[in-house]
Amino acid sequence: MPLNRRDFVARSAAVAAGTAVVAGATSSTAEAASPESQQAGKKPKPNPTYSFTVLGTTDVHGNCVNWDYFNNAEYDDSAHNDVGLAKISTMVNGLREEIGHDRTLLIDAGDIIQGTQLSYYYARVDPITVGGRKAPKHPMALAMNHIRYDAAALGNHEFNYGIPTLRAFERQCDFPLLAANALDPKTNKPAFRPFIIKRICVPNLPDIKVGIVGLTNPGIAIWDKANVSGQMTFGGIAEQAAIYVPKARSAGADVVVVSSHTGIDEASSYGDQIPWPEDAAAEMAQQVPGIDAILVGHTHKEVDQRLVTNTATGKTVVLSEPLKWGMRLTRFDFEVELVHGGWEVTSCVASVLNSNTYEEDPKVVKLLADEHAAVVAYVNQVIGTSTVDLNIARAPFQDVPIVDLIGKVMVDAVTTGLVGTSYASLPVLAQAAPFNRTADIPAGTVRLRDAAGLYIYENTLAAMVLTGAQLVDYIEFSANYYNTLAVGAPIVESALTNANNLPDYNYDEVYGLSYDIDVSQPAGSRILNVTYNGAALDPTQQFVLAINNYRANGGGNFPHVATATQIWTSSDEIRNTMIAWVKAKGEINPADFAASPGWRLVRAGVPLY
Structure with a gap:
């Protein structure tokens, strides 16, 4: 079950109560002295440890505020879920205050710019591709920039309006759009950035370098054939992860988080029309060494935590999927230890938080007020x-x-x-x-x-x-x-x-x-x-x-x-x-x-x- 605000505040307090802070990092209390050192009357100096959190959304689908444009009313469903980035903003702000702004990252797993009349309006009615510098700003870019996303993987629905619209959206974002398996057919190299490395600053110790690898769904080649044929090809998720996870490690990443627009292990809706599976997160976790956690998307399901063992290393990979539309937020809590000058993951725990117990961030609502009003007028004609x-x-x-x-x-x-x-x-x-x-x-x-x-x-x-x-x-x-x-x-x-x-x-x-x-x-x-x-x-x-x-x-x-x-x-x-x-x-x-x-x-x- 998802955690509400009260749950995760209590959880954070419990974690904090179990650690002792030393020079900005924590000193491990689980490491006991060896018999030899006890006999000598000496205790080995514990390795420094530290904690940080990666937050994640997926399949937001153009939901900026808690509004149903089809029914001209606040969104509601049988489970009384709420939607929208305005609520996600409130959650993220609270978590950053609780955990620390400098030890919190925020990512997304794709399907951002399609799904509501708000997103449709700025793709077709008042498109972001028209007007050059005077072109309207996409509401999703405005909201995600304000919330300070660190990166987002591309979803298949990013291609629904064509590559020019996607590129216009990319230019409006203050964060990179990642897709290691969206390839230029002429060079067979990624047409978008395959990964980035974000630094978590640790006082008086080396930075923790977090690699974020992005992957999209190979089904785009089928579903949006008219928009991508001859312009982009799409490789397998596990296959491209096997190339770019090691590259992220070689570039210095201590920790690797994959943001991938793919489900965990369901059958492909397109059968065997292409050789790459649609939902390959579990396969990727099993087959590709070097991944610590995967933010899952695409299937609109709520998965608090799924643990998969990598067959090559025996290490556990943590998977989580936060439903859809901004209804949920995934939280990956990492503990790392400094070993021989590099940080190693000692623990990663995932949970899913529910947005319906939070108020909308009034700053996001105000930021998008004009865009929201324009779309409400449009749909009510x-x-x-x-x-x-x-x-x-x-x-x-x-x-x-x-x-x-x-x-x-x-x-x-x-x-x-x-x-x-x-x-x-x-x-x-x-x-x-x-x-x-x-x-x-x-x-x-x-x-x-x-x-x-x-x-x-x-x-x-x-x-x-x-x-x-x-x-x-x-x-x-x-x-x-x-x-x-x-x-x-x-x-x-x-x-x-x-x-x-x-x-x-x-x-x-x-x-x-x-x-x-x-x-x-x-x-x-x-x-x-x-x-x-x-x-x-x-x-x-x-x-x-x-x-x-x-x-x-x-x-x-x-x-x-x-x-x-x-x-x-x-x-x-x-x-x-x-x-x-x-x-x-x-x-x-x-x-x-x-x-x-x-x-x-x-x-x-x-x-x-």
């Missing part, structure tokens, strides 16, 4: 009306009109895009998923934030040609999302979905087809009664599938997509296409797009709902 309330809550279990709206918008956009081409006569279907379980488009006035809350990712649109048989394989693969429900067993919806930890965004329905998903059958044998336009689906018929770029590039490892013929793309986000569609129509009416009969869940042929 009226774009149309709706004849009924459209809610997504039932989307994992039933075909609901609000997800059909996504499909309809994508079908219309692709149909228009194919006019005049040789593919114009093919029927167009669409892939859509329940991206946000809290999405709701109210009856009456519809604002931009209502549509934006339905499609929360910066995906763009593509069109692929697939056959009927390939589409059946596609929806069969998607049905892996469900756990098997035995005949006669009670329906427990909380246990029905997200089988094998599959996220909601990897559950696709295909808008334009009707089919049953029999959840009493094992995965791979669930799709029945597939029809198109009221007739049984012809397995040889060709269709155009409107699909987002993440899926088109192989994200989720859906069958046939990566090798299908791509016939059209758009550089505009699907979210913006949806907003424009609503503005053009003026009114959202499910009669214009709701699928009938669509898809349904069945058990042994009997509908669940």
Whole structure:
């Protein structure tokens, strides 16, 4: 469980009470005199020891203040978490006061500049790439500079807006962005700094040199192929760590902390499309000597502490992941000892602190007040009306009109895009998923934030040609999302979905087809009664599938997509296409797009709902 402020203050006091300060360092009390020295009446002089702390965030995703731009209210969820760097700032300030500013470092493990309408606004609406020196400052750079981050690894979502936007953000940061495995294809050398060394000053003794190695996710090559192809390649996490951890040590690092945008040991969402695993922190800890701790990211999970033994050295590597969005802060507490003129780690303990017990730092709130106000005005502009309330809550279990709206918008956009081409006569279907379980488009006035809350990712649109048989394989693969429900067993919806930890965004329905998903059958044998336009689906018929770029590039490892013929793309986000569609129509009416009969869940042929 995460520690609150009271817990970690008590913990710090306990640590302090167990040490004796000598000339700015501590003298080890655990080292007993040898029998020989006792006989001689002498005690060996203990080696100096010292302590310092590395704090870490990850997957902040554009959350600067505790605000939900989609709901136009303070953020809240079922666990009553809070979000944002303003709260992280308060936590960090308190810890620096408690531990000492000169013995505290702060790092991040990536996914910084995408995820909220605040971050989107300064990438697309008032972009930081336009205006030269007069370009707006990115709110995340403003906040992180104010909090005084020491370094940040790049996440895969840093590349969503293209490399020019990422480079503009990098120029605005007072701290380095690290990625030892983001490589220049011409030189095969890192396109960003692979590591830095920070010094912890110890009075009257040598500085402690802390190496911070940054690594990003190799899946970028798939997920953001259009933005990075030919401009950057991405090596394996453990493989590049094996190169740059020794380099950091050779450059003088006494301690090495890796900040890596990767999970601990989960299966890769892209299968074997690239040779490097997506979640490789445990592998890196096991295989690469010289790492003391790893700040983990990417999977949006809370891991207080995970211990992994390095197979080469037998030493323990400490891993920690602080959830997401500024909800948590990881704390690595290091104890080091001066041995033969160099500092060696004797202890490292990790914990995760919860931000929801803290107030926002008023300085951060004030610093971003203008940017926040501009985005609130932007998301609250009226774009149309709706004849009924459209809610997504039932989307994992039933075909609901609000997800059909996504499909309809994508079908219309692709149909228009194919006019005049040789593919114009093919029927167009669409892939859509329940991206946000809290999405709701109210009856009456519809604002931009209502549509934006339905499609929360910066995906763009593509069109692929697939056959009927390939589409059946596609929806069969998607049905892996469900756990098997035995005949006669009670329906427990909380246990029905997200089988094998599959996220909601990897559950696709295909808008334009009707089919049953029999959840009493094992995965791979669930799709029945597939029809198109009221007739049984012809397995040889060709269709155009409107699909987002993440899926088109192989994200989720859906069958046939990566090798299908791509016939059209758009550089505009699907979210913006949806907003424009609503503005053009003026009114959202499910009669214009709701699928009938669509898809349904069945058990042994009997509908669940």
